[in-house]
Structures are given as C-alpha cells and as structure tokens.
Amino acid sequence: MKKEYLYTPGPVTVPQEVLLKLAEPMYHHRTPRFREMFAEVTQKLKTVFRTENDLLTFTSSGTGAMEASFVNFLSPGDKVITVNGGKFGERWTNLAKTYGVEFDEITLEWGTAPNPDDIAKKLADDPSIKAVYTELTETSTGTVYDIEAIGKVVAATDAILVVDAVSGIGADDIHVDAWNVDICVAGSQKAFMIPPGLAFLSISEKAWKLAETSKIPKFYFDVKKAKKSIANNDTTFTPAHTLIGALNVSLSMIIDEGVDAVIARHAKLADAVRAGALALGLTLYSSSPSNALTAIVFDGIDAEQLRKHLKAEGISVAGGQNEAKGKIIRVAMMGYANEADVMNALSVLERSLNKMGVEIEPGKSLAAAQASLMK
Amino acid sequence: MKKEYLYTPGPVTVPQEVLLKLAEPMYHHRTPRFREMFAEVTQKLKTVFRTENDLLTFTSSGTGAMEASFVNFLSPGDKVITVNGGKFGERWTNLAKTYGVEFDEITLEWGTAPNPDDIAKKLADDPSIKAVYTELTETSTGTVYDIEAIGKVVAATDAILVVDAVSGIGADDIHVDAWNVDICVAGSQKAFMIPPGLAFLSISEKAWKLAETSKIPKFYFDVKKAKKSIANNDTTFTPAHTLIGALNVSLSMIIDEGVDAVIARHAKLADAVRAGALALGLTLYSSSPSNALTAIVFDGIDAEQLRKHLKAEGISVAGGQNEAKGKIIRVAMMGYANEADVMNALSVLERSLNKMGVEIEPGKSLAAAQASLMK
Numbered sequence: 001m002k003k004e005y006l007y008t009p010g011p012v013t014v015p016q017e018v019l020l021k022l023a024e025p026m027y028h029h030r031t032p033r034f035r036e037m038f039a040e041v042t043q044k045l046k047t048v049f050r051t052e053n054d055l056l057t058f059t060s061s062g063t064g065a066m067e068a069s070f071v072n073f074l075s076p077g078d079k080v081i082t083v084n085g086g087k088f089g090e091r092w093t094n095l096a097k098t099y100g101v102e103f104d105e106i107t108l109e110w111g112t113a114p115n116p117d118d119i120a121k122k123l124a125d126d127p128s129i130k131a132v133y134t135e136l137t138e139t140s141t142g143t144v145y146d147i148e149a150i151g152k153v154v155a156a157t158d159a160i161l162v163v164d165a166v167s168g169i170g171a172d173d174i175h176v177d178a179w180n181v182d183i184c185v186a187g188s189q190k191a192f193m194i195p196p197g198l199a200f201l202s203i204s205e206k207a208w209k210l211a212e213t214s215k216i217p218k219f220y221f222d223v224k225k226a227k228k229s230i231a232n233n234d235t236t237f238t239p240a241h242t243l244i245g246a247l248n249v250s251l252s253m254i255i256d257e258g259v260d261a262v263i264a265r266h267a268k269l270a271d272a273v274r275a276g277a278l279a280l281g282l283t284l285y286s287s288s289p290s291n292a293l294t295a296i297v298f299d300g301i302d303a304e305q306l307r308k309h310l311k312a313e314g315i316s317v318a319g320g321q322n323e324a325k326g327k328i329i330r331v332a333m334m335g336y337a338n339e340a341d342v343m344n345a346l347s348v349l350e351r352s353l354n355k356m357g358v359e360i361e362p363g364k365s366l367a368a369a370q371a372s373l374m375k
Numbered sequence: 376m377k378k379e380y381l382y383t384p385g386p387v388t389v390p391q392e393v394l395l396k397l398a399e400p401m402y403h404h405r406t407p408r409f410r411e412m413f414a415e416v417t418q419k420l421k422t423v424f425r426t427e428n429d430l431l432t433f434t435s436s437g438t439g440a441m442e443a444s445f446v447n448f449l450s451p452g453d454k455v456i457t458v459n460g461g462k463f464g465e466r467w468t469n470l471a472k473t474y475g476v477e478f479d480e481i482t483l484e485w486g487t488a489p490n491p492d493d494i495a496k497k498l499a500d501d502p503s504i505k506a507v508y509t510e511l512t513e514t515s516t517g518t519v520y521d522i523e524a525i526g527k528v529v530a531a532t533d534a535i536l537v538v539d540a541v542s543g544i545g546a547d548d549i550h551v552d553a554w555n556v557d558i559c560v561a562g563s564q565k566a567f568m569i570p571p572g573l574a575f576l577s578i579s580e581k582a583w584k585l586a587e588t589s590k591i592p593k594f595y596f597d598v599k600k601a602k603k604s605i606a607n608n609d610t611t612f613t614p615a616h617t618l619i620g621a622l623n624v625s626l627s628m629i630i631d632e633g634v635d636a637v638i639a640r641h642a643k644l645a646d647a648v649r650a651g652a653l654a655l656g657l658t659l660y661s662s663s664p665s666n667a668l669t670a671i672v673f674d675g676i677d678a679e680q681l682r683k684h685l686k687a688e689g690i691s692v693a694g695g696q697n698e699a700k701g702k703i704i705r706v707a708m709m710g711y712a713n714e715a716d717v718m719n720a721l722s723v724l725e726r727s728l729n730k731m732g733v734e735i736e737p738g739k740s741l742a743a744a745q746a747s748l749m750k
Contacts, residue, residue: 006403012401014401019397019401022617023395025379025394027691059439059572060595060612063595067594098594099592100592196614197572217591219438219442220438220439237435237437237439238437239436240570240618241570241571242397242570316402316403316406
C-alpha cells in the first residue's frame with residue numbers, strides 16, 4: 001500500500017465529489033441545462049475574484065487566458081511594462097516579443113517582489129504606456145506581489161493593470177475590484193481544485209475601452225465574441241463543459257467555506273510549512289513568500305535528489321526551474337489541503353533528509369509547525 | 376425513469392469505462408507517468424489518422440486546431456482557397472478575414488460537396504495559392520467531401536491541403552498519408568468518445584516547409600514549440616491531461632475494434648438511419664451524406680417542434696443552423712453507437728411524428744432499417 005500526495009503548485013488534489021462529477025453521463029452543451037449551470041459558475045467565479053466585472057471562460061491552459069489578456073487589448077507598436085521575476089513573468093515579455101509590442105521589462109532578482117514605486121516612475125516617465133503586466137504569485141519562486149499597492153499606482157494613470165493570478169487566486173488574497181485590477185487571469189487546476197483545461201479572465205470597463213483600439217488579430221481567444229456569447233450564458237466555441245460542471249462543485253465548496261476563510265486557511269498552512277522549514281535550519285527562497293506555495297532552499301543538498309526521496313514516499317512536490325534547479329523544492333498546500341498535509345509533508349521531509357545523511361532532530365519541524373498552527 | 380440518449384453530432388456518449396478514468400485521482404503532468412501515456416496516445420491517434428506525420432495535441436476546442444492550421448502556415452497577404460459549404464467551412468473564410476489572408480471562396484449550396492475540378496481550376500489559374508482549406512464532413516449539413524480526389528488535385532501543386540475532420544474522422548473514412556492531406560484537424564468530443572477539451576492536428580513535411588515562411592504571430596497555438604515539446608512526449612503549456620488519459624482508454628477501444636471496422640460500423644448505422652427516414656417518405660438534406668450524421672428534411676413539419684418531442688422521450692439530436700433552421704434534424708450515430716441506437720432513434724421518431732399528427736404506418740422505418748442492417 002502506497003498513498004500518493006500531490007503537493008505541487010498545480011495541478012492539485014481534486015476532491016472525490018468533484019472527480020465523481022466528471023464521471024457523469026455526457027450531455028449536450030447547447031442546452032438550457034448547460035447555460036443554467038454556466039451562469040452559476042460565472043457568478044461563483046466572480047465571488048472568488050471579488051469582482052463585478054465581466055468574467056470569461058476559455059477552454060485552454062492558463063496561458064490561453066494570458067494570451068487573451070494581451071492580444072485583445074494591444075496593437076503592434078504599443079508600449080507596456082512587464083514584471084519579470086521568474087518563469088511566468090517572463091511569459092508576459094515573450095508575449096510582447098511575439099506580438100510586436102514594445103516592452104519596458106522590470107527584471108527582478110528571483111525570489112523578490114517588485115517595488116510599486118518603480119512601476120510608478122516608469123508610468124510617470126512615459127504616459128503612452130498602455131498596460132502593466134504582472135503576476136500575483138510568481139510560481140517559479142513562490143513569491144507574492146503587492147497587487148493592492150501596484151493597483152493604486154496604475155489606477156492613477158491611463159494604463160490598465162493585468163495580473164496573472166493563475167496559481168495565486170484562492171490562496172493569496174486578491175480583490176479585483178477594490179484593488180483596481182483591470183484584467184485578472186486564472187486557471188482551473190490550482191486553488192479551484194479541478195483538472196487543467198479551463199482558463200478565466202475578468203475584464204474591467206477601463207480594459208474594454210482599450211480593447212476598442214486593439215489591432216492585433218485574434219480568433220479563438222477573441223474576448224468581444226466571448227462577451228457576446230456569455231450574455232446568453234454560452235461560449236463562442238465548444239467548451240470543456242464537463243470541466244465546467246466539475247468547477248461548479250468545487251466552487252460551491254469554496255463559497256460554502258467562504259473566500260476569506262479559504263485564504264486564511266492557505267495562509268495558516270503556508271505559515272506552518274515555513275515554520276517547519278526554518279526549524280530545520282533551512283531558508284526560504286522568497287523574501288515575499290506566497291500562501292500558494294513555499295520555496296525552500298537546500299544549501300549543500302541536491303534538491304532534485306531530495307525530490308526523489310520524497311516521491312519514493314508518495315509525496316510529489318515541484319523542483320526549481322532555470323537558475324533555481326537543484327537548489328530548491330516548492331511545496332504547495334493549495335486547494336484541498338489541511339493540517340494533516342502539512343504534518344505529512346514535513347514528517348517525510350525530515351525522514352528523507354535523514355536518509356540523505358543530514359542530522360535531523362526527530363519531530364523538530366513538526367513541533368514548529370504545530371506551534372504555528374496553535375497560534 | 377427516463378433514459379437519456381445523445382444522438383447529437385458531438386458531444387457523443389462517453390463509454391462508462393472512459394468516464395470512470397476521469398474520476399481517477401489527480402497526478403502531475405510533468406512526470407514520466409504522463410509522458411509514457413501521452414506517447415501511447417500520440418501513436419494511437421496516428422493509427423486513427425492513418426498517418427506517420429507529426430501529430431500535435433492542444434487543449435482547446437476543435438476551432439483551436441483550425442486556428443493553429445492557419446496562423447502557423449500563412450502570412451498576411453497570402454492567398455488561399457476556402458471551401459464554404461456550411462457553418463464550419465465558413466469558419467475557414469472567417470479565419471482568413473481575421474488574419475489578413477486573401478481568400479478565393481468556393482461557396483456551395485448547403486448540402487452539396489465541392490467538385491474537385493473547381494479546386495483544380497482555381498489552383499491552375501493562380502499558382503501563388505498557398506493552401507486549400509476544406510472540411511471532411513460539413514457538420515451543419517451532414518455532407519462528406521471527396522478528400523481523396525481533392526488530395527490528388529492539391530498534391531500536384533505547391534499548395535497544401537488542410538482538412539477539418541473534427542466531426543468526420545473515425546466515422547467517415549480518411550487516409551491522411553495516402554490521400555495527401557497535409558494538415559488534418561480533429562477534436563476529442565466526436566468519434567473519439569471523450570468530452571470536449573482537446574484538439575489535434577497532423578502536419579506533413581510539405582506543411583512544415585510552408586511554416587518556415589509564416590509571418591502571422593502565434594503563441595498558445597504555436598506548432599513549432601509544440602513539435603519541440605512532443606519530441607519529449609510533452610506539451611508546451613499545461614495540458615488537460617486527465618482528458619488525454621481518458622482518450623487513451625477510448626483510443627484503445629477504437630484500435631481493438633479496428634479503424635476499418637469502426638468506419639464500416641458507422642457506414643452501416645448511417646445507412647440504416649437513412650433507409651428508415653426514406654421509408655417514412657422523408658428526404659435527406661445532403662446529396663453526399665456523411666456516416667457521421669444524417670440530416671433529415673421535414674417538409675411541412677416544424678423540425679424544432681419535432682426536436683422537442685424527441686427530447687421529451689429522452690433523445691437529443693441537433694437541429695438545423697442558419698438557412699436550415701426549423702427544416703431539418705441532424706441525427707448522429709457517432710462513436711459509441713450500435714444497432715440498438717438506430718432502432719431507438721427511429722422508433723421515437725415514428726411516435727413523435729405520430730403525436731404531431733403525421734400519419735405513420737407503425738414500424739415502417741424500423742423494418743426498412745432492419746432490412747438495411749441485414750444486407
């Protein structure tokens with residue numbers, strides 16, 4: 001008997017009641033049955049996004065919604081700011097390169113968050129800047145950005161603020177309307193607790209105005225067509241409607257718990273993981289650690305080797321990417337996670353380090369995590 | 376007790392063993408487990424496509440793969456032929472309009488197939504034409520096109536042949552390599568018998584050469600990036616990997632039955648449906664009827680009203696679109712369908728027409744279908 005535990009920053013464990021929804025008999029999507037369900041899902045997504053803006057669903061990975069947030073709002077030659085603090089922020093810059101958009105890239109040391117003042121300065125220096133593209137949570141480094149502060153800065157200008165919250169939303173706090181986020185991008189396989197295949201984006205009035213002038217061509221990811229379709233609770237092209245049905249179940253779980261309570265649970269579990277890691281003398285990779293995942297640095301220990309030991313005990317975590325490869329592991333208590341998962345992850349971590357010859361005081365990280373949970 | 380039967384031209388009934396696969400615990404996609412499975416799926420898809428060309432999978436509806444077959448191979452100002460015989464052929468023309476590609480559109484009367492000679496003439500008249508975009512099966516009219524003949528015509532030129540086989544493949548015959556189809560596009564929710572969310576395309580050497588010169592920008596649907604990824608049995612962006620796992624099961628069912636046998640079964644069932652409809656004095660909408668679905672014309676009967684009667688008895692079929700709305704129903708025996716489904720559909724059709732005041736000799740269509748099945 002070997003139990004498997006998925007502590008990767010997406011995909012995450014899908015609750016049994018959601019999995020069973022996926023096993024229901026097939027039905028057609030151009031029906032009142034689908035439209036009524038999709039209307040519910042859209043409303044519930046708005047509750048999690050904390051927005052009254054339009055909210056669109058595409059059948060794609062999160063990157064599809066990133067592309068939608070780019071091609072529908074810009075024209076070749078437009079200028080944008082991109083915040084590149086890791087693999088996912090870098091994607092904004094790559095989108096700009098692909099679509100002939102000029103970019104002023106804020107390149108961050110991995111594991112750090114952007115200074116909102118730097119964004120303010122760039123926007124003041126060049127009022128022609130059309131948009132600021134940033135992460136909520138940079139998954140490659142486990143870093144959360146101060147979107148509330150960035151939102152204040154951008155709202156004072158003509159530019160729109162576009163936030164990739166794919167791996168952050170539902171774990172790290174975001175208030176789309178209150179924080180002036182014009183476009184917020186999300187994906188299904190993270191805190192939403194369903195398999196990959198759906199992407200979402202919210203669009204403010206300010207962003208819709210910018211869309212009027214956009215000249216980059218688009219077809220599958222056309223948000224204007226999608227807006228017309230969703231007015232009838234429908235999608236322009238065939239949706240992955242069984243995933244949307246599963247999402248309806250998981251969103252009910254989130255809303256029954258309460259969005260604030262879900263965020264608080266993520267904060268509590270992430271705190272406990274961090275306390276456990278620090279108790280073992282390990283350090284955190286990020287100076288602004290996210291609730292969605294914790295990146296832990298292993299000096300003098302091959303983190304990829306450690307991952308293999310964890311995997312042998314049934315625990316899947318992510319490794320480091322690019323410059324962080326072999327140096328860190330990324331542990332996510334995301335979505336369907338509780339205190340048992342924290343204890344499980346830390347206890348296997350202790351035993352794995354012990355197997356690798358590291359001197360470990362048995363239970364030290366567990367005691368620290370427990371103290372954190374008792375706070 | 377009311378049983379539901381899905382006889383729409385996609386989505387189709389998903390076999391129980393495939394549904395249960397979707398209810399399995401979540402796992403991570405950047406793992407040997409996924410890559411080994413994805414390698415199998417790609418190989419099995421090639422078997423169904425009857426191709427040794429590259430075969431790529433995208434997380435999107437079929438339209439996403441249509442977009443991929445367009446934006447990766449053309450540049451603004453290029454000229455193409457589009458075959459528009461209904462709602463789906465029209466999509467090729469709309470793609471051309473969106474991406475600034477010149478198009479010479481062959482507009483067909485709905486329900487008819489293109490004459491390969493017309494395509495040959497256009498290609499001879501203008502050797503600068505880069506590609507011919509057509510359907511295998513035009514779903515809005517239930518019409519199958521002679522791709523083998525069109526393939527011969529296009530292969531003799533520098534143009535590539537791109538075939539939308541989304542609702543045709545696995546029901547209507549197509550031999551991608553033998554018939555010189557440079558790009559073949561397909562989707563998951565048709566004869567592949569899984570839910571919507573995945574799209575596929577095969578790409579020939581001739582098409583890859585054309586891709587070298589393409590200047591339309593692309594990101595999510597970039598086939599060159601996808602080709603690099605699939606060399607490691609991976610995808611560029613997070614795939615809907617649980618759907619790919621389900622596809623592995625349904626593809627095994629198809630290959631165990633045999634691709635030729637699957638096509639023959641579709642032909643046999645479609646023949647029986649047609650025989651039943653003709654026995655009731657009804658006519659077929661298409662002069663080149665597809666095995667994937669049968670479009671039946673109802674003169675003097677409101678086809679949308681009839682659909683409601685069928686639905687009340689648990690049977691879902693598609694109605695007509697655009698000019699065919701209210702005039703036809705489209706009945707698909709696609710994927711997981713057998714003789715019982717034919718008998719069920721025709722018997723409910725007889726009873727529904729009877730309820731609508733049409734004089735029906737009880738069992739007449741059933742006898743005709745039975746005779747067809749006994750042939």
